[in-house]
Amino acid sequence: MSKNISVSLHHITRVEGHGNIVLDVKNGTIEKLQWQVPEAPRFFEAMLKGRDYNELRPITSRICGICSIGHSLASLKATEDALNVEISKQSALFRRLAINGENMQSHILHVGYLAAPDLFGVGSVFPLVGSKHQDTLLKIVKLHRLSNEMSDLICGRTTHPIRLVVGGFSLLPTKKQLIKLKEDLHLAIKTSQDVANVVSTVANNFPNFSRETEYIALKSDDEYAFYDGKIASTDTGIHSDPKKYESVMQEYVVPQSTAKYAKHNRESYMVGALARFNLNSSQLHPIAKQVAKMFNLKSINFNPFMNNVAQLVEFVHNIEDSILLIDKLTNNGVKPERPVKAKKTSGRGVGIVEVPRGILVHDYSIKNQKCVEANCVIPTNQNHANIQKDMEKLVPQIMDKPQKEIELNLEMLVRAYDPCISCSTHYLDVKFVDS
Amino acid sequence: MKQEIKTISQNEMGIFVNKLIQNDHYEVVGVKSKGERFVFDELEDANELRLDYDVTILPPKKYFLPQYEKLMDFDLKKNFDVKTKFDNKPRIIIGVHPYDIVALTQTDRVYLDDQKDDFYKKRRENTIIIGIDIQKVSERSFSASLGTHITDTGFDLMLTNLGNKYAITIGSQKGKLLLNQNASTDEATDDEIKKIAKIHIELPSKYKKKLKVTDENELSSLLVANYENALWEERSDRCLECSSCTMVCPTCYCYDVKDEVSLNLEDGTRLRTWDGCLLRDFTKVGSGEVFRDEIKDRYRHRFFRKGNYLTQRYGFIACVGCGRCSTACLPDIADPCDVINELHSFGGKGNKDKFFLKQQIDFLEKGTIHVPRKATITRIEKLTDSETLYEIELDDKKPLGHKPGQFVELSLFGIGEAPFGISTGPSQNSKFELVVRKVGNLTSKLATLKVGDSVGIRGPLGNGFDVKSLEGKHLLFVSGGTGIIPMRSLIEYCLDKKNRDKFKYIKILYGAKRPCEVLFQKEINEWEKCLDVSCRLTVDTCSGGECWVGSVGLITTLFPKLKVERIDPKNTIAIVIGPPVMYKFVIKCLQTLGVPEKNILVSLERRMKCGVGKCGHCQINGIYVCREGPVFNYADIKGLPEAFE
Amino acid sequence: MKKPRVAFFDFASCEGCQLQIADLEEEILDLINIVDVVSFREVMKEHSDDYDIAIIEGSIMRPIDEGRLKEIRENAKILVALGACATIGGINKIRNQWTPSEVKKEVYGNYNLKGNDFFDVFQTKAVDEVVKVDYNIHGCPINRDEFKKVITSIAMGKNPEIPNYPVCVECKKNENICLFELGKFCLGPITRAGCNSICPTNGSPCDGCRGILKKPEVECINDILERYNLDYEEMKRRCNIYNYGKEVCK
Structure with missing residues (x-):
């Protein structure tokens, strides 16, 4: 069949940051198919040059508005690793709460506000107001509010956290506040199950698509890894030295993108909720497992559209996990603690955490308390190549469909990755010339 | 006065406090630690109390004048719907130091x-106040x-730490009752009383x-003598203009009022919040003018309030020496002790009454001073491109009852309040007129209203013209720009048939920027028709196409003609209202004419926000324009450096 | 009264300020009741170039962005700068201490970027360095309450009141321990308030994200640094996190 298609989707909507899709089909042959990232580069690496180690966290937080807590934690872990700062057990528990809060906020925002409109056949959540889905929408808003309130409580603010500082926290919530939060989290489990139920009724609107690829995420013996763990791949297993992350995450520049691309064992790999699920699903908490079952999500799943479902599963897991964390914290009583001081003034440190969109690495070299070299590997960067490869497989399968549908499918694919494009252009690895 | 004194063991004291905390009737606050510092905060248990503190970050004024306080709720869906809710929660404050108690009794003088x-x-x-005698003196106090x-007054109970026990001095029946009902105490022995x-x-x-x-x-006289001392500028050069000194001050009480509307554009609240006279916008009026623009003047103002303005008004030094301001001031220039001691080294004696004015004030408004009365716009007339006349009637159909020269605060819910001089003469009519120039938010919003729309009115406020004192005199009205608006109120009164006989010749001088900005041309034509009334108009500039029969030139150019007319200066009262820059020049002209200073009346514009002498924004040195003004006798205020700049 | 039509646009930023609008939660329903949101790429597919109010997030970094912004200004009756990147340039200006070619070389190495618009950057500009800005909503990120205040003000036809006084005013009202007393350098005394002193309240010094109000006298700075035993270099560095090029101190 010969067909001409010309798709140019400029600035994909309902994603964070700017991305374009260019598709040019002549006589049934794909002449051009490109996932472009035109976002203005922000040169964060240059900003860090000469900065005091205490300033790296607040500056790198500004890489991304959605996962600023994740960037903050990766930054602190890298700084603390470099300067030999060992945070208290209590601080580590609070940081896990912080990462749960952000993951919840980001996932419910993505599933509820950004991806759901496609499933309900509308252009945004606004038309859902007053529709038969209003009740579900209000539940989503409630869960989103709770996630933000949780981050406000633990981090001082949900976007660009304040309380997260080198060595611990600048201020801690009180026991009373934590107990109130726990009550709210308990109520949220039921609410999120309700939302999952509704989403499961429209889940068949996710295209049935599959492409075998490599998944990379943190893995830990103790828990479904977010805050701590080792780099693991579905292809190559565990890579135990975090400082050698670059041998796994191999980044390269392409002309259509101000963000870099990455590959490892194959020509592309995927990170994020689905990658974590594929690697760690046995460690999910019980109700999260039930939700996965509801959607028949099993590892290893090769359908990128199911990333949305994996996010929903993780959302429930984060709630269950937070309740357990609060129990641990309140059982001990919240002790007033001052941030632990740095023992060294120079060194290199690597901080790796799982943020909503996948594995995130910050790598700093610090000399006399000042940053001299920095590198970060951003989740969305690691997904760009996989998005391109998915498109290359998806387009021939849907070429017969009307152009509108092709466009929608391509947009949905990009959205499924929940790309954080502003984030991915903000950090490109660089070695400073020592001045 | 002999006070009843009890004692209580340390242990019983804890039981007493816990009993109060457990009593749901009260909110119990006390001094607690916050890091290395101390704060008043709600108590959960008696053992949180730190009665050994030196000073708290904020004084307990936050429980009487909260940082943010809702004055009223309004509903914008309805025409005029205002609700006021008071904080009626009984509260016990434990651990107030004597200086903070004194500060409260000072604030009472203003707010009560x-x-x-x-x-x-x-x-x-x-509120029940349980004080504690200072155990640790703060470094800066x-x-x-x-x-x-x-202090021996101002508290309900006062504790003194005697080591193993507390002595409790009973300061009120309320305190006595509280103690009897909740604590087991002993009578203090003579030894214990001696120990206190x-x-x-x-x-x-x-x-x-x-x-x-x-x-x-x-102190008052020392300050006045040193009003122009170089110290103010030297110190204020380092001022960050953050007003931290006033925020933490137990005797500072100035506030700002703002309307806030929720995102549905339906419900709103009128909030008051602490303001500080060190902040530049403190004296800024709707037209953008800032009356105390230089930091030197604002810096000095704070010290004069403490040691002269309020001192002359109320008889006390409005500083209790707590040292909070000097702790809070980063460049360390706020310490009253340092400043006063430095002034002392310069010495000098000044007339301490100089910046203060004793005047009888009429207050007509009853009930809460914040809530406006409902009124309706009954007529709108566009006078010029920027000025519009609004005829307003109170919904209770009662006359406003104002004197010429008084003003009202006009409220538009969701926008705010602004002062306007009343433009019509006193009458039994329930209607009055305001003429409004479109300059800011409120006046812009007002411009969108229609006949039949509601507004809020507080007033009449301030001191108007003492019309008795004008009787039997020639009257010379001098107004510039919008000064004619409040002036009309007095002119109408004087030209009223009932009153005309009481006054001799009436001369009206009026200057506007351009012919198109001349207000009340119709009325002026009518006035001119009256016997023994002359009107002279002038404009600063007149461009080619404009039709104008009056003079061209500043208002001062009209004066030489008066000289020719041989007015009787000693028996003439001059009434001057105009923009701030006008006064200096016009007064000079009047003096040249030979009009005695005591025969010159002026009406001044400042940021009159509360209208009742509390919020502090309209002060000219020691006087409140909203209370003692806006009408003043020139002779009374010519010595106020801030009056005419 | 016809509802004003509102469009959101983003330039170089983390998009965290637009996120604050999504974070209004239930109140978003009120928002879309009082204004028609006609373009908001982050959360909606629909887009229209017919709008009254343009809300701009982000700094301007490239000729292609400058052109786009000028077009937006032409279309909009009211233009609002949203967040520090837009109002003052914010952290995007830190890189202005180097030339664009220096920065590009450091970041992309020797990779050939010639003729590629995406990579064509100039020194970071705030929105008002390119077009006229009617109102600023300051902060990194913006304060949701202030966003609401500005939007309700515009919808009611009044000028939003943005505080003209420093963060200390709010910090004092919040009864925080002054961070200088804790040995930290805080920009609160010279930074525009409106954030409700959120950073000091959470135990962290102010970084000046809402812009500098006043440049203090040298004597004043010296007094403070001496009184609290603080370092001049640190102060300089801290001042240029958000306010690079403002010359707060010499």
């Missing part, structure tokens, strides 16, 4: 004066110099900082 603030009053009535380190006295006597020796001037009259 002839225009009581109901919010403050309710909070005062519902000099309260002993001011005698505020101890000893503690009081020995306390001053623990202070590092001492004032060299402690008498209020001496």
Whole structure:
């Protein structure tokens, strides 16, 4: 069949940051198919040059508005690793709460506000107001509010956290506040199950698509890894030295993108909720497992559209996990603690955490308390190549469909990755010339 | 006065406090630690109490004049729907130091004066104060110099730490009842009473900082003598203009009022919040003018308020020596002790009454001073491109009852309030007129209203013209720009058939920027028709196409003609209203004519926000324009450096 | 009264300020009741170039962005700068201490970027360095309450009141321990308030994200540094996190 298609989707909507899709089909042959990232580069690496180690966290937080807590934690872990700062057990528990809060906020925002409109056949959540889905929408808003309130409580603010500082926290919530939060989290489990139920009724609107690829995420013996763990791949297993992350995450520049691309064992790999699920699903908490079952999500799943479902599963897991964390914290009583001081003034440190969109690495070299070299590997960067490869497989399968549908499918694919494009252009690895 | 004194063991004291905390009737607050510092905060358990504190970050004024306080809720869906809710929660404050108690009694004088603030009053009535004698003197405090380190009034109960027990001095029936119902106490023995006295006597020796001037009259006169001292500028050069000094001050009480509307554009609240006279916008009016623009003047203003303006008004030094301001001031220039002692080294005696004006004030408004009355716009007439006349009628159909020269605060819910001089003469008619120039938010919004729309009115406020004093005199009205608006109120009164006989010749001088900005041309034509009335108009500039028969030139160019007319200066009263820059020049002309200073009346514009002498924004040195003004006798205020700049 | 039509646009930023609008939660329903949101790429597919109010997030970094912004200004009756990147340039200006070619070389190495618009950057500009800005909503990120205040003000036809006084005013009202007393350098005394002193309240010094109000006298700075035993270099560095090029101190 010969067909001409010309798709140019400029600035994909309902994603964070700017991305374009260019598709040019002549006589049934794909002449051009490109996932472009035109976002203005922000040169964060240059900003860090000469900065005091205490300033790296607040500056790198500004890489991304959605996962600023994740960037903050990766930054602190890298700084603390470099300067030999060992945070208290209590601080580590609070940081896990912080990462749960952000993951919840980001996932419910993505599933509820950004991806759901496609499933309900509308252009945004606004038309859902007053529709038969209003009740579900209000539940989503409630869960989103709770996630933000949780981050406000633990981090001082949900976007660009304040309380997260080198060595611990600048201020801690009180026991009373934590107990109130726990009550709210308990109520949220039921609410999120309700939302999952509704989403499961429209889940068949996710295209049935599959492409075998490599998944990379943190893995830990103790828990479904977010805050701590080792780099693991579905292809190559565990890579135990975090400082050698670059041998796994191999980044390269392409002309259509101000963000870099990455590959490892194959020509592309995927990170994020689905990658974590594929690697760690046995460690999910019980109700999260039930939700996965509801959607028949099993590892290893090769359908990128199911990333949305994996996010929903993780959302429930984060709630269950937070309740357990609060129990641990309140059982001990919240002790007033001052941030632990740095023992060294120079060194290199690597901080790796799982943020909503996948594995995130910050790598700093610090000399006399000042940053001299920095590198970060951003989740969305690691997904760009996989998005391109998915498109290359998806387009021939849907070429017969009307152009509108092709466009929608391509947009949905990009959205499924929940790309954080502003984030991915903000950090490109660089070695400073020592001045 | 002999006070009843009890004692209570440390242990019983804890039980007493916990009993109060467990009693749901009360909110119990006390001094708690916050890091290395102390704060008043709600108590969950008696063992949180830190009665050994030196000073708290904020004084307990936050319980009487909260940082943010809702004055009223309004509903914008309805035409005029206002609800006021008072904080009626009974509260017990434990651990108030004597200087903070003194500060509260000072604030009472302002907030519980002839225009009581109901919010403050309710909070005062519902609060029980349990004081504590100072155990640890704060580094920066000099309260002993001011005698505020101890007090025998202003509290319900006062604790003194005697080591193994507390002595409790009973200050009120309320306090006595509370103690009887909740604590087991003993009568204080003579020895114990002596011990309290000893503690009081020995306390001053623990202070590092001492004032060299402690008498209020001496301080007042020292300040006046040094009004122009270079010290103000030298110190204020380093000022960050953050007003932290006033925020933490127990005797500062100035506030700002703002309307906030929720995102549905339906519900809103009128909030008041602490304001500070060190902030530049403190004196900024709708037209953008800032009356105390230089930091030197704002810096000096704070000290003059403490040691002269309020001192002359109320008879006390409005500083209790707590030292909070000097702790809070980063460049360390705010310490009253340092400033006063430095002034002392310069010495000097000034007329301490100089910046203050004693005047009888009429207050007509009853009830809460904040809530406006509902009124309706009954007529709108566009006078010029920027000025519009609004005829307004109170919905209760009662006359406003104003004197010429008084003003009202006009409210538009969701936008705010602004003062306007009343433009019509007093009458039995329930309608009055305001003429409004479109300059800011409120006036822009007003421009969108229609006949039949509601507005809020507070007033009449301020001191108008003492019309009796004008009787039997020639009257010379001099107005520039929008000054004609309030002036019309007096002119109408004087030209009223009932009153015309009481006055001799009437001459009206009026200057506008351009012909198209001339207000009340119709009325002026009518006035001119009256016997013994002359009107002279001038414009600053007149461009080619404009039709104009009057003079061209500044208002001062009209005066030489008066000289020719041989007015009788000694028997003439001149009434001058115009933009701030006008006064200096016009007054000079009047003096040249030979009009005595005491025969010159002026009406001044400042940021009159509360209208009842509390919020502090309209002050000219020691006087409140909203209370003692806006009409003044020139002779009374010519000595105020801030009056005419 | 016709509802004003509102469009959101983003330039170089983390998009965290637009996220604050999504974070209004239930109140978003009120928002879309009082204004028609006609373009908001982050959360909606629909887009229209017919709008009254343009809300701009982000700094301007490239000729292609400058052109786009000028077009937006032409279309909009009211233009609002949203967040520090837009109002003052914010952290995007830190890189202005180097030339664009220096920065590009450091970041992309020797990779050939010639003729590629995406990579064509100039020195970071705030929105008002390119077009006229009617109102600023300051902060990194913006304060949701202030966003609401500005939007309700515009919808009611009044000028939003943005505080003209420093963060200390709010910090004092919040009864925080002054961070200088804790040995930290805080920009609160010279930074525009409106954030409700959120950073000091959470134990962290102010970094000046809402812009500098006043440049203090040298004597004043010296007094403070001496009184609290603080380092001049640290102060300089801290001042240029958000306010690079403002010359707060010499």
